[in-house]
Amino acid sequence: xxxxxxxxxxxxxxxxxxxxxxxxxxxxxxxxxxxxxxxxxxxxxxxxxxxxxxxxxxxxxxxxxxxxxxxxxxxxxxxxxxxxxxxxxxxxxxxxxxxxxxxxxxxxxxxxxxxxxxxxxxxxxxxxxxxxxxxxxxxxxxxxxxxxxxxxxxxxxxxxxxxxxxxxxxxxxxxxxxxxxxxxxxxxxxxxxxxx
Numbered sequence: 742x743x744x745x746x747x748x749x750x751x752x753x754x755x756x757x758x759x760x761x762x763x764x765x766x767x768x769x770x771x772x773x774x775x776x777x778x779x780x781x782x783x784x785x786x787x788x789x790x791x792x793x794x795x796x797x798x799x800x801x802x803x804x805x806x807x808x809x810x811x812x813x814x815x816x817x818x819x820x821x822x823x824x825x826x827x828x829x830x831x832x833x834x835x836x837x838x839x840x841x842x843x844x845x846x847x848x849x850x851x852x853x854x855x856x857x858x859x860x861x862x863x864x865x866x867x868x869x870x871x872x873x874x875x876x877x878x879x880x881x882x883x884x885x886x887x888x889x890x891x892x893x894x895x896x897x898x899x900x901x902x903x904x905x906x907x908x909x910x911x912x913x914x915x916x917x918x919x920x921x922x923x924x925x926x927x928x929x930x931x932x933x934x935x936x937x
Contacts, residue, residue, distance in 0.1 A: 759878035760885070761785070765869065772868035776848045777861045779836075781879060783845070786826040788883035788901045791855050791876055800840035802833060823900070 761769070766785065770778050780794050789797075793811045801810040803822075807830055812820045825833065836844070843852045862876045884897050892900065 759874060759881050761871075761874065761879070761882045765871065768869045769865060769871070769874075772865040774861050774865070776846070776853070777858070777865065780845045780853075780858060781862070781865075781876075782829070782832075784876065784879035785883055785886075786829055787823050788880050788887070789823060790880060791858055794845050795843070795853065795855065795858070797844040798840065799838050799842050799844060802837075802844065804830065804834060804837075821899075 770781060773781055780791070783789065783794050784791070787794075787809060789809075789811065797809060797811070801812060802808075802825070803810065806822075807825045807827065808822045809825055810820060810822055833844075838844075845853065847853050847857070859876055863872075866872055866874045880901065884901050887900055888894075888897055
């Protein structure tokens with residue numbers, strides 16, 4: 742017999758709805774220590790996890806293909822190519838270091854760890870009164886913006902390395918304005934006449 746028969750499973754908690762408007766992004770970047778601005782921008786524009794960004798080496802950046810290869814610390818357990826936003830390509834070129842060097846570094850040339858990033862991020866978010874925002878939320882902001890730009894769920898799942906569409910749905914949320922505009926663009930037949 743099944744020992745779990747009749748035991749009710751816990752309900753899964755609803756996904757958080759992290760939102761970061763463009764003007765809040767600007768304020769957040771201004772509030773960041775200089776070295777932190779770079780990983781924050783990378784997270785927002787690549788959708789990568791903090792651990793993936795910290796493991797990223799220059800040899801993993803494909804400048805011609807405008808992509809980054811995530812080979813370590815990927816939660817999904819497999820490598821993936823992440824498109825690099827065109828706005829980042831020139832900045833990446835200007836920062837380019839030794840192939841074995843890390844893309845994210847502190848001002849003194851040391852590599853930060855997650856604790857260092859999270860502590861600095863908490864200080865920055867407090868300055869803009871967004872204590873609800875976590876560094877990991879930037880990944881979800883990226884997904885939401887990608888969906889808002891027209892990506893479908895499988896594309897968003899591939900972008901962020903989710904193995905299932907359910908995970909992509911949980912963490913990418915449609916923009917109300919975009920949804921409203923899409924509804925307004927639906928084809929409509931003429932309304933039938935009320936005359937009998």
